[in-house]
Amino acid sequence: MTMRPKLRGFHTMLDYETLRLIWWLLVGVLLIGFAVTDGFDMGAAMLLPLLGKTDTERRVIINTIGPHWDGNQVWFITAGGAIFAAWPLVYATAFSGFYWAMLLVLFALFFRPIGLEYRSKQESARWRTNWDLALCLGSFVPALVFGVAFGNLFLGVPFHFDELTRPTYTGSFWALLNPFALLCGVASVLMLALHGAVWLQMRAGGMIESRAQHYATRLGPVLTVVMLLAGAALLFFIEGYEITSAVVGDASSNPLSKSVARTDDWFANFDQLPLLWLLALGAITLPVVVSGLAKAGRSGLGFVASALNIAVIILLAGATLFPFVLPSSSDLASSLTLWDATSSELTLTIMFWVAAFFVPIILAYTTWGYYKMWRRIEPEMIQRDSVSHY
């Protein structure tokens, strides 16, 4: 085995502490990228049985997302890979602790690639309705579980590490389904359903456009109410966490070397950085703005506002938890933070440059792909050329 590496050249441009902060932001960027892109195809698929009354109408919905769902899903996969590379302890602890929640997400997601690709390859009406249901649930369940998982982060999760830093989760799957977490799950579903509705209003023709508008107009205010309820729960009922020892931003990643205490609430960061109240304001007003734009028929602008809404909600959740990533309710010191759950400085450095190089390229060709496929999908297109479409 070789000795500890010495960092030279451009490696030293960023110190360990800065890199850790950047990686917290980058994971956020990947999650936002996932929710904004895969979010609209999940939202559209959730609304599939509601908006599509005939087979052709359902095919219109599916074909608006047809060229894009696979690329969109890679944001999710890459977020998983990036958490593995940048926060191995979080990857290990969260995914094994949330074992059944994670498997539920996977099992549900399985039905999307297959459903989209296989649905229209058989004429049978029963075959197609079954796949429609699978696509709907395959999108609804992950959206719900992601929200529930985020909700549980605020409550803290029961886990600890042994002498070899082996994570042990001592809760159960059912304990994850508590009222606050479920409320977050509902918020997540509403957020993506709204996003999907505006997408369909913008990209689907025929009856779908007006039906999508109908939903897009109504989902926003409901989301605002749910966000207010969640905010109130956080303000009045849920305790927060704080690090009580000195934070050493460039120390080795050993979560057990710090001490953590519970606090009255999660709003300490808001006192430090009042700007966060602006995010909170955004999270409750933007859904209504989206619905307003949808009602006015400005679906393009509405979609942009919805994307912004998603970004604001995720940023708000992350910033509220900061610097915690996965707080432990049963052994406070085991809580994982962005300072003590990361990879080594070398790995963070390498992965930073890799991300800095590839993310702009990805954004460029993804944009090109959307630009090339940009058009409203009309029912006549499906009827005219049945074999080329999903």
Next chain:
Amino acid sequence: MVSETVVELSRWQFALTAMYHFLFVPLTLGLSFLLAIMESVYVMTGKQIYKDMTRFWGKLFGINFALGVTTGLTMEFQFGTNWAYYSHYVGDIFGAPLAIEGLMAFFLESTFIGLFFFGWDRLSRVQHLGVTWLVAIGSNFSALWILIANGWMQNPVGAYFNFETMRMEMSSFADVIFNPVAQVKFVHTVSAGYVTGAVFVLSISALYLLWGRDIAFARRSFAIASAFGLASVLSVIILGDESGYEVGDVQKVKLAAMEAEWETHPAPAPFTLFGLPNQETQETEMAVKIPYALGLIATRSVTEEVTGIKDLVAHAEGRVRNGMVAYELLMKLRGGEDTPENRAAFSAVSQDLGYGLLLKRFTPDVVDATEAQIKQAAEDTIPQVAPMFWTFRIMVACGFTMLLLFILAFYYTSKRQEHQTRWLLKFAVLCLPLPWISSEMGWFVAEFGRQPWAIGEILPTYVATSQLTETDLWMSIFGFVGLYTVFLIIEVYLMVKYVRKGPSALGTGRYDNETETAGVPHYA
């Protein structure tokens, strides 16, 4: 600690989900390049039939691709769900190639696959061709990074153990990328994928020729597949041989198990062509041997020895004893006795820490292991020989059968007689399962032969799992196998349906059976 059963079940789940996944991956790797070649011919010659070929084989590609994506999702998250300690212990190194795979390969492949299917009338000819090539390149990049990750499990270079974080950390990214094991494995694996694609197109085209339908379409497909397949199968075999050399270099235990080399023979060692390995007596019964051959393959010399199993066990025993010392020092360092002396003493033996962890199976404290337990841990470093011996030979036999197939196919295609050579066409159809059998066998050799290690000589499989219960594992295995099996049945059903439809599935009106509604064509 978790029970032996949890470890066993975790291994079963990983093996099953990985092997299901690899039913779809090689066809994606190979067929994507064949599509790119066919479409290149279309763009260069402007002949419509090559566009139809790209679109028809593309339809079959899509049916397969959907399940590749589906089963691939599991792979990205399963290290965390089921191998939590592994993820913590080596995530600093192993996570990087997985994340890069996402950024560099999956985005490319997945963004452009959508444009491949939906972009025919939205993109110019050259743009669409570019898209198809990017799909092929993307899927191959993905194989590159996953094999860099896997190569590191086999031969963990460019990393050191950090006792403060209690994990392996990267010391050289270049060493991880240019790991010789990863490089040969990459070329061997993608070439096997190309062979899979070629056999797939060749067999189905042969079927059309036997049925006497869509002759022009099938002959052109057959010709492209035979040339591409011949080049690929040669690459697989040459790189397979190179792989054997690398294994002989860095994974002596795996080589010895594959070859049932119980004793160290005087150089150059003979190659056991056939025999019945017996783990109990440590002998191979009824062995048929080729003199010198193994020594040549494994060491590229006539003077170097290939170390036998018995000597490897004796060597391992010494490392287990060293590992106990390393473990004891590690506990001191982490328990507050972080002195320069302890650090120096630890770094002298830390390379054997993994051997110390092998004892975790017998005694949680490691340092109090008995003589019998130490001997057992050393014995455990040798995987079961018979499964290794046989799966390796099945893989090689399939490989050489496919070599024969492509030589014949290429020869008769050059003579323009392939469509009339019925025995060759039947042989091609019969060969359809071979690439899948050999790929699965190959992965079995690579991964079963890595046991008892999750990360070679660093982290025993036994300590690598998550803290789950047997019930969790039984239920999740049931879930995965149940869902995957249903999906596989649907996939094969659709695949057969579209193979039967043939190019008429495109609805162009140019192909046989276009007017028939349900057309299983008759033999010509």
